[in-house]
Amino acid sequence: MIDLHGYGPRLFEGALITVELAVLSLLLAVVLGLATATAKMSRHWWLHRLGTLYTTLIRGVPDLVLMMLLFFGGQIGINMFTDWLYYQFDVDIFINVNEFVAGVGTIGLIFGAYMGETFRGAFLAVDSGQIEAGRAYGMSHWLVFRRIRFPQMMRHALPGLSNNWMVLLKTTALVSVIGLSDMVRVAAEASKATREPFTFMIIVAVIYLLIASVSEWGFARLQKRYDIGYGEAD
Amino acid sequence: MDALMNWLEAQLADNSIFTLQTLSYYGDGLVTTVQLVFMSLIIGLVMAIPLAIGRGSKKAWIRLPIFFYCYVFRGTPLLVQLYLIYYGVVFIEGIQDTWLWVILEKPFVPALIAFTLNTGAYTTEIFRGAIKSTPRGEIEAARAYGMSWGLMLRRIVLPSAFRRALPAYGNEVIFMLHASAIASVVTIMDLTGAARFVYARFYAPFDAFLFVAAIYLCLTFSIIYFFRHLEKRLLAHLKPASG
Amino acid sequence: MKIQKILSLGVLSAAMIAGVANAEVRDIRIGVDVPYEPMEYRTPEGELTGFDIELGNALCAEIGIQCEWVVQGWDGIIPGLQARKYDAIMSSMTINEQRREQVLFSDPYITPPSAWFAPADSEITTPDAESLEGKSIGVQRGTLQDNYVTDLYGDVADVNRYATADDMVLDMDAGRLDIVFLDFPIGKSTLLDSEAGNYKTVGEKISEPVKYFGEGFGIAFRQRDEELAQAFNEALATLKDNGTYEEIETKYFGE
Numbered sequence: 001m002i003d004l005h006g007y008g009p010r011l012f013e014g015a016l017i018t019v020e021l022a023v024l025s026l027l028l029a030v031v032l033g034l035a036t037a038t039a040k041m042s043r044h045w046w047l048h049r050l051g052t053l054y055t056t057l058i059r060g061v062p063d064l065v066l067m068m069l070l071f072f073g074g075q076i077g078i079n080m081f082t083d084w085l086y087y088q089f090d091v092d093i094f095i096n097v098n099e100f101v102a103g104v105g106t107i108g109l110i111f112g113a114y115m116g117e118t119f120r121g122a123f124l125a126v127d128s129g130q131i132e133a134g135r136a137y138g139m140s141h142w143l144v145f146r147r148i149r150f151p152q153m154m155r156h157a158l159p160g161l162s163n164n165w166m167v168l169l170k171t172t173a174l175v176s177v178i179g180l181s182d183m184v185r186v187a188a189e190a191s192k193a194t195r196e197p198f199t200f201m202i203i204v205a206v207i208y209l210l211i212a213s214v215s216e217w218g219f220a221r222l223q224k225r226y227d228i229g230y231g232e233a234d
Numbered sequence: 235m236d237a238l239m240n241w242l243e244a245q246l247a248d249n250s251i252f253t254l255q256t257l258s259y260y261g262d263g264l265v266t267t268v269q270l271v272f273m274s275l276i277i278g279l280v281m282a283i284p285l286a287i288g289r290g291s292k293k294a295w296i297r298l299p300i301f302f303y304c305y306v307f308r309g310t311p312l313l314v315q316l317y318l319i320y321y322g323v324v325f326i327e328g329i330q331d332t333w334l335w336v337i338l339e340k341p342f343v344p345a346l347i348a349f350t351l352n353t354g355a356y357t358t359e360i361f362r363g364a365i366k367s368t369p370r371g372e373i374e375a376a377r378a379y380g381m382s383w384g385l386m387l388r389r390i391v392l393p394s395a396f397r398r399a400l401p402a403y404g405n406e407v408i409f410m411l412h413a414s415a416i417a418s419v420v421t422i423m424d425l426t427g428a429a430r431f432v433y434a435r436f437y438a439p440f441d442a443f444l445f446v447a448a449i450y451l452c453l454t455f456s457i458i459y460f461f462r463h464l465e466k467r468l469l470a471h472l473k474p475a476s477g
Numbered sequence: 478m479k480i481q482k483i484l485s486l487g488v489l490s491a492a493m494i495a496g497v498a499n500a501e502v503r504d505i506r507i508g509v510d511v512p513y514e515p516m517e518y519r520t521p522e523g524e525l526t527g528f529d530i531e532l533g534n535a536l537c538a539e540i541g542i543q544c545e546w547v548v549q550g551w552d553g554i555i556p557g558l559q560a561r562k563y564d565a566i567m568s569s570m571t572i573n574e575q576r577r578e579q580v581l582f583s584d585p586y587i588t589p590p591s592a593w594f595a596p597a598d599s600e601i602t603t604p605d606a607e608s609l610e611g612k613s614i615g616v617q618r619g620t621l622q623d624n625y626v627t628d629l630y631g632d633v634a635d636v637n638r639y640a641t642a643d644d645m646v647l648d649m650d651a652g653r654l655d656i657v658f659l660d661f662p663i664g665k666s667t668l669l670d671s672e673a674g675n676y677k678t679v680g681e682k683i684s685e686p687v688k689y690f691g692e693g694f695g696i697a698f699r700q701r702d703e704e705l706a707q708a709f710n711e712a713l714a715t716l717k718d719n720g721t722y723e724e725i726e727t728k729y730f731g732e
Contacts, residue, residue, distance in 0.1 A: 062450055079559040324653075
């Protein structure tokens with residue numbers, strides 16, 4: 001058996017943090033992505049601009065730089081604000097953003113921009129005839145969204161979604177640089193302490209591959225579900 | 235040149251963070267980032283072409299190892315790959331005494347190896363997809379002309395696959411530029427390394443990271459512009475002569 | 478009277494607790510970056526120990542408050558103080574002008590010199606611009622050693638900056654670094670004592686000029702917490718008088 005020098009439990013905890021971080025970030029990214037896609041398709045020019053600005057800025061800057069900016073800068077920005085409150089109004093507010101929340105916030109924010117593009121393309125791919133048909137049946141705007149646009153959109157969005165998820169999963173490794181004890185950080189610490197980098201890094205690589213393979217399988221099943229009603233040819 | 239430097243110095247006179255010295259860190263960082271990204275992309279690209287062809291081979295002993303390589307390098311974080319290569323090479327018995335150590339000693343080459351293997355795997359998959367979607371008619375036409383397998387690959391399949399792969403490859407280039415930011419983790423003073431240095435020295439996260447974000451943004455836009463230009467030119471080739 | 482509100486942001490929940498605080502010194506949390514042997518590190522069982530930890534606990538006992546230690550990476554240690562993740566930093570932090578703009582320092586509690594460390598077979602005898610030319614120097618990013626080496630030898634040598642002292646030692650072991658510049662007690666403990674014979678100090682111990690080396694290590698507080706800093710200064714003076722300080726010093730540095 002492989003000797004983990006007692007780092008086994010911590011490595012397992014780290015893996016759990018990686019998964020939690022990835023799943024929560026994905027949820028945030030999906031919400032932000034839907035909002036962005038809606039904003040970009042909006043008739044209000046300023047909403048459209050805002051959506052475009054967000055996706056352009058986020059996609060033009062490396063994840064790690066954004067993470068450091070938001071992580072180090074975000075805290076200092078909040079501190080400036082609370083210090084100002086303290087000196088101006090004698091109100092002492094304490095806002096502590098822990099590493100995990102900051103990680104979820106940052107990764108969610110980054111991938112919200114990518115999701116926005118995915119969802120926008122998928123919404124546009126929905127046959128407008130179907131939407132008109134829904135309207136003709138007297139469906140409300142919301143009902144059309146829920147019954148026709150969303151399920152159809154998901155079918156088109158799934159490949160992009162699964163792709164984004166795979167990239168997001170690997171991006172979580174970057175939080176180790178900022179100080180969150182995900183499995184990469186635990187492995188890096190263990191490597192230094194035991195002088196056996198191969199053992200720990202390869203274990204981490206295998207866990208990533210496992211998660212990726214399981215989610216690939218999951219997405220394939222989901223795609224099948226949303227593809228119901230479409231023949232093999234499509 | 236002297237006049238320009240004097241002007242710059244005057245502009246920076248009352249700025250305690252962006253002195254000529256820190257700006258030179260960013261400058262050197264820019265050079266390092268561009269070198270690292272450009273070299274890994276070129277080597278990765280050269281590697282990817284035969285691999286993409288082999289990936290579609292009917293022989294399992296050619297196809298499977300390439301599949302495995304792509305699967306591993308696309309399925310794990312680049313950071314883990316970088317750690318493995320940077321710290322891993324040290325533990326190869328006796329490597330310090332060989333000529334290899336001269337190039338592996340500095341962090342640049344281990345990082346270059348990690349980046350190249352990573353982009354090579356992604357590029358292989360991009361090309362494989364493009365080769366697979368070569369229209370049947372083009373291949374049949376080439377066969378009908380009596381072209382050999384090699385000639386057909388060189389004259390028909392690869393040129394048309396390159397064109398189809400271009401948009402996806404453009405994304406890969408941008409991805410690589412952004413991924414290169416992790417080079418700073420193994421002490422390379424790339425753009426991000428310079429920003430981290432300035433942050434640590436002056437406790438000025440906004441100045442340090444916003445400035446470097448702006449540089450990355452400019453680089454990203456240049457790449458997007460370049461690929462758009464390239465696509466336009468290559469699409470012009472595809473257009474029928476009559477317009 | 479100040480109104481103190483504590484707002485902590487959870488993933489989905491935000492809780493607000495309102496309380497009243499007065500000028501009296503209360504129980505505090507102290508931020509520390511580990512490992513930095515022998516100043517602060519963990520025993521194999523995971524317990525925090527070291528010169529800073531033991532002195533800090535003694536100071537808290539003297540003041541009559543409870544102190545809790547919070548581990549925080551060096552990169553974010555000052556922002557963490559301002560964010561009130563903890564109320565003080567006691568983590569081998571050198572008092573200097575740049576930091577003074579951000580935090581309030583106690584009186585220096587120890588003034589260790591810095592020193593050069595190199596593999597035992599190194600040819601460097603007196604580190605200067607000439608002998609360091611083209612060499613790979615290791616420093617911890619954002620430390621006074623980083624500033625010193627960058628300003629004096631940044632142009633001639635290859636300066637490698639690490640997030641932790643541990644990373645640096647690993648690369649020195651691997652043969653990637655020719656020489657490192659560290660707080661002397663840390664280098665002694667991690668390089669000289671733990672790998673006897675493999676490493677040596679090079680040249681004299683350095684603690685001048687004050688521009689880089691400051692006035693020694695201090696405990697950092699938020700600028701507004703003057704009463705707290707005052708309480709620690711008084712306690713430090715008492716411990717130095719009654720011999721407790723000397724006892725802890727001998728335990729970690731010998732002699």
